[in-house]
Amino acid sequence: xxxxxxxxxxxxxxxLLSLSGWGGNLLRGLANSLQIAFGAFGLGLVIGLFxxxxxxxxxxxxxxxxxxxxxxxxxxxxxxxxxxxxYVGSDIINKISEAMGGGxxxxxxxxxxxxxxxxxxxxxxxxxxxxxxxxxPVGQIEAAKSYGMPALMIMRRVTIPAMMSFAVPxxxxxxxxxxxxxxxxxxxxxxxxxxxxxxxxxxxxxxxxFFLAAGFLYLMVTLCSGAVFARVEKWAxxxxxxxxxxxx
Amino acid sequence: MTGLKELMQPHRIVMMMVFAGLVAWCAVxxxxxxxxxYAPLALEGLWTTIWILAVSTFMGFMLAVPLGLAQAVGPxxxxxxxxxxxxxxxGTPLLLQIWLLYYGLGSLFPQFPWxxxxxxxxxxxxxxxxAVLALTLSYAGYEGEVMRGAFSSVAKGQLEAxxxxxxxxxxxxxxxxxxxxxxxxxxxxxxxTILQLKATPLVATITxxxxxxxxxxxxxxxxxxxxxxxxxxxxxxxxxxVIAFAFRRFERG
Numbered sequence: 001x002x003x004x005x006x007x008x009x010x011x012x013x014x015x016l017l018s019l020s021g022w023g024g025n026l027l028r029g030l031a032n033s034l035q036i037a038f039g040a041f042g043l044g045l046v047i048g049l050f051x052x053x054x055x056x057x058x059x060x061x062x063x064x065x066x067x068x069x070x071x072x073x074x075x076x077x078x079x080x081x082x083x084x085x086x087y088v089g090s091d092i093i094n095k096i097s098e099a100m101g102g103g104x105x106x107x108x109x110x111x112x113x114x115x116x117x118x119x120x121x122x123x124x125x126x127x128x129x130x131x132x133x134x135x136x137p138v139g140q141i142e143a144a145k146s147y148g149m150p151a152l153m154i155m156r157r158v159t160i161p162a163m164m165s166f167a168v169p170x171x172x173x174x175x176x177x178x179x180x181x182x183x184x185x186x187x188x189x190x191x192x193x194x195x196x197x198x199x200x201x202x203x204x205x206x207x208x209x210f211f212l213a214a215g216f217l218y219l220m221v222t223l224c225s226g227a228v229f230a231r232v233e234k235w236a237x238x239x240x241x242x243x244x245x246x247x248x
Numbered sequence: 249m250t251g252l253k254e255l256m257q258p259h260r261i262v263m264m265m266v267f268a269g270l271v272a273w274c275a276v277x278x279x280x281x282x283x284x285x286y287a288p289l290a291l292e293g294l295w296t297t298i299w300i301l302a303v304s305t306f307m308g309f310m311l312a313v314p315l316g317l318a319q320a321v322g323p324x325x326x327x328x329x330x331x332x333x334x335x336x337x338x339g340t341p342l343l344l345q346i347w348l349l350y351y352g353l354g355s356l357f358p359q360f361p362w363x364x365x366x367x368x369x370x371x372x373x374x375x376x377x378x379a380v381l382a383l384t385l386s387y388a389g390y391e392g393e394v395m396r397g398a399f400s401s402v403a404k405g406q407l408e409a410x411x412x413x414x415x416x417x418x419x420x421x422x423x424x425x426x427x428x429x430x431x432x433x434x435x436x437x438x439x440x441t442i443l444q445l446k447a448t449p450l451v452a453t454i455t456x457x458x459x460x461x462x463x464x465x466x467x468x469x470x471x472x473x474x475x476x477x478x479x480x481x482x483x484x485x486x487x488x489x490v491i492a493f494a495f496r497r498f499e500r501g
Contacts, residue, residue, distance in 0.1 A: 075444040183341030211348035222339035
């Protein structure tokens with residue numbers, strides 16, 4: 001039993017995971033991951049809001065282009081998209097910089113991660129928000145229109161608050177996908193949690209310790225966000241009659 | 249032929265012409281001369297991708313049925329472990345799970361002499377068993393959750409009717425409960441299978457040579473960046489299309 005104990009490196013793992021050891025690196029990686037996930041989620045929401053409005057109210061061409069965008073993004077693996085978008089993004093930035101007379105630009109890992117994952121998230125967010133907007137009763141929007149509200153004000157005061165309760169479950173899912181997709185950036189070489197973990201594991205040979213620790217960190221993030229989103233959903237549903245029956 | 253009529257709107261014809269022009273431009277001005285050299289390897293990689301996808305979805309589904317059943321109607325000592333398993337799988341990135349199994353278990357096994365001398369060792373030394381195991385567990389974790397909903401959505405009267413006919417419990421499960429549960433979730437299963445397809449390139453990071461690994465080898469050998477990736481995206485879209493089509497046929501038939 002003690003042999004197994006030592007084999008798994010449990011005795012030494014506390015020391016390895018201490019903040020002065022590799023634990024600090026893991027936490028820094030987690031901070032990077034969360035930063036990228038937040039940014040990508042935000043960018044995805046912005047793209048998704050415009051995408052959803054374009055798909056619902058846009059012209060024929062806009063609608064078809066958006067359909068191509070969402071279909072392609074959702075059919076191609078994230079890893080492949082990440083590589084394509086990463087190369088396209090760095091090529092464009094370098095071309096711009098050369099045109100302006102500068103040299104090659106060193107690309108910030110966090111910004112690149114946000115751009116790459118944000119475009120991917122945007123496709124999913126478009127679909128989530130489109131469904132949510134469609135679920136808002138048309139009469140509510142027509143009522144706002146008949147009061148003479150401008151389009152932006154209708155969006156701000158009627159559509160977005162009314163669609164929130166439909167959108168929150170899908171958006172919660174998207175946020176979880178965003179946090180987990182940051183791990184894919186390890187393949188491109190960004191210093192987020194998974195890559196830090198792998199580096200720590202391979203230099204100390206304590207694979208189980210570090211991968212389990214990282215898994216625990218990810219799990220904490222997803223469980224905490226689950227609790228947060230449950231509260232947000234409750235807030236978004238305020239005033240709506242409960243479907244559970246009994247108390248309203 | 250409403251489909252054809254819908255396609256033949258003026259703006260769509262223009263867009264299709266633009267698209268055809270884009271494809272022609274890609275074919276002419278991008279570099280494709282590497283294809284003949286790498287075609288055999290690419291076919292092998294494609295086969296590996298499809299094979300891993302098929303095996304892991306099948307085994308994952310087999311595992312998901314008991315997981316879903318345990319969560320839906322099982323006693324607490326079965327339902328709590330099942331729920332914990334699903335939460336852990338869904339809460340951590342697949343890449344981390346793959347690396348944990350491959351590097352973690354892979355570094356543990358050689359230290360046991362009896363594993364090294366066993367018949368399984370030639371397999372355990374390779375990467376693909378870990379890839380299949382990780383993908384299977386991941387699919388089972390996501391699907392267990394789906395099957396939980398499916399099992400509890402089957403109308404209770406159906407099961408009571410079967411019971412009142414004196415059907416044994418296993419026959420009832422096989423003839424009534426499972427078929428109805430599966431029929432309810434077929435659309436979800438189709439979507440999840442496409443998600444599983446999109447997860448397969450991750451196994452390239454543990455040296456399994458599937459179609460994604462072939463494209464990155466082309467990239468590192470020839471320094472051609474976009475062409476292999478574009479072709480790869482087209483291949484994945486084609487496979488996803490086939491899966492979606494198959495499930496749609498399945499739902500109808």
